[in-house]
Amino acid sequence: MRAVRIDEFGGPEVLVPVEVPEPAAGPGQVLVRIAAAGVNRADALVRAGVYHRAGRPPLIPGVEAAGVVAAVGEGVTGLQVGQRVMALDGVNAPGFYAELAVVPASQVTALPEGVGLVEAAALPVAWLSAWYCLRHLAKVTKEDTVVVKAAASGVGSAAVQIAAETGARVIALAGSAEKAAWAGEFGAQDIVDTSAHPDEAEVEEVLRLTDGRGADVVLDTVGGRAFGRSLREVGHGGRVVALANVALEPSTIDTRDFYPKNASVLGFQLTNLQIHGYDPRPDLRELAERVAAGAYRVPVESVVPLEEARAAHELLERRDNRGKIVLAVADL
Known part of the structure; x- marks a missing residue:
C-alpha cells in the first residue's frame, strides 16, 4: 500500500x-x-x-x-x-x-x-481538543467572555464556534488583520490583530475590551511567552486553559498575575488524557452530529x-x- x-x-x-x-x-x-x-x-x-x-x-x-x-x-x-x-x-x-x-x-x-x-x-484532534477544553474543563456558559488565541488555527476556529454556540462573548486573537477578520466570521464579537498589538499591548487590548475586568476564560493555544500574557488577561475567578506550546519556548510567569484573582490554571493534553482512560467516542459523536446539523462549520x-x-x-x-x-x- x-x-x-x-x-x-x-x-x-x-x-x-x-x-x-x-x-x-x-x-x-x-x-x-x-x-x-x-x-x-x-x-x-x-x-x-x-x-x-x-x-x-x-x-x-x-x-x-x-x-x-x-x-x-x-x-x-x-x-x-x-x-x-x-x-x-x-x-x-x-x-x-x-x-x-x-x-x-x-x-x-x-x-x-x-x-x-x-x-x-x-475533527478528532483540533475540534475534540477545543470541545473538551471549553465544555469539560472551562465549562463555558452564556455568561462568560472567552478569549481564544491563534483563533485562525484549526483549534482556534473550532473554539470560536464552540464558545459562541453557548452564547458566550468571544474575543478572537490572531496574528494578522486578515486572520483576525476571518476568525470573526465564526461568531467572535471582538477581534484583535496581535501583530498590531504585540506583547503587553495585547493584554491592554483585552483588558480594554472587558472594561478592565479581564476575561472569564482564556484558551491558550500558543504557550511560551503568550501563557504569561494569558494569566494577565484573565479576570477574577477566571480560568486559563493551556493546551499547547507551539511557540516551543519556556513560559516565564509571575504567580502574582493570577493567584490574587483566584484564577484557575487548567492543563490539557489529548494523548495523556487517552492514556488515563478517556474514551473520545461520545464527544466525537456529539461533535459530528452538530456538524451534520449545520451548527458548526x-x-x-x-x-x-x-x-x-x-x-x-x-x-x-x-x-x-x-x-x-x-x-x-x-x-x-
Missing part, C-alpha cells in the same frame, strides 16, 4: 512516499481504509524528533483520519465493513499517512450522514495529495493557514 514514512528525523523533506505491506486487524482492532488524514503540529514534532511520544524511525506519522471500515478483528462490535468512520489514536500511533491503518476499536467512531470524510478527518484550507505531505508540512510550519490542512489519501 502507499504511505508516507519518516526514515530519519528532520524537516519536511524527510517525509518520503513509500510502498509498505498492508496491515491486518487483530483482536479488538479495526482496519480502516483511509480517505483523508488530518495534518497536525504534533505530526511536525514527531517528524522533527521532539515529540514526547515520537518513537524511533522508520515510522508513519498521523494521529487522525477518516475513511471506511475495511475489516474488523475478533471481539469488535458496533462497527461493520463498509461503514464510514473517523479515527483518533495518538497513543498507539498507527500512522494515518497511509492507505490503510489498524486502530483499536475504542478509537473509531461511526459518522452520521451529512459529514464529509475530509471534514471528519479534521469545519474550515479546511488545503487538501493536499498524500504524496505531497512534505508540502503540507511546509504550509503548516509557515503558519499561514486558516483552518485545517488535510491529506487526501483516496477517493471514497
